[in-house]
Amino acid sequence: GAGVSQSPSNKVTEKGKDVELRCDPISGHTALYWYRQSLGQGLEFLIYFQGNSAPDKSGLPSDRFSAERTGGSVSTLTIQRTQQEDSAVYLCASSLDRITYEQYFGPGTRLTVT
């Protein structure tokens, strides 16, 4: 079946602009995670969604970052007023439920802030 998909695959934006990154999880997966991969920080957790529960936003680096998940499926990560330090690969992963430890990752969105 289809895996996790992310769009766009690459995004170049100017400093100060807002960007939206999209994630389509595997159908039927109720848990969804966003991670960020950058040269300086490695792979770091950003946010976790489980079904209709309130998301765990504890990994978001600043209030410029927000995310939503509509209808328990597609998720959008929004970065407002982008800064150069936001340049990274943003990875989305999904798993069947909150207690299934196997996460399936999408190919990522490479964000470059100029």
Add this chain to the structure above:
Amino acid sequence: AQSVTQLGSHVSVSEGALVLLRCNYSSSVPPYLFWYVQYPNQGLQLLLKYTTGATLVKGINGFEAEFKKSETSFHLTKPSAHMSDAAEYFCAVTVGTSGSRLTFGEGTQLTVNP
């Protein structure tokens, strides 16, 4: 909080030689451990996982890892390296909080020489 340390950011082996990538973890509760592989410009692919039960776990592409609680280690091995094994490898841990949010090591870049 849990953490992961990968010893050696770069490992180089000859084709046909043993691959050994080291991972040590820190966790106050029983951990669940994973190895992921990342090929250039791709997302993360799960190689293998330890949750409960047998401490020697086998994964895809001939890799295996052994969970050693006394040594807080989860080293990844493969008896004979293949050119296609060249990639970056990440060790990760979860303790089941925030769903299964993963804490990753810094990664080890594996080079396989002909």
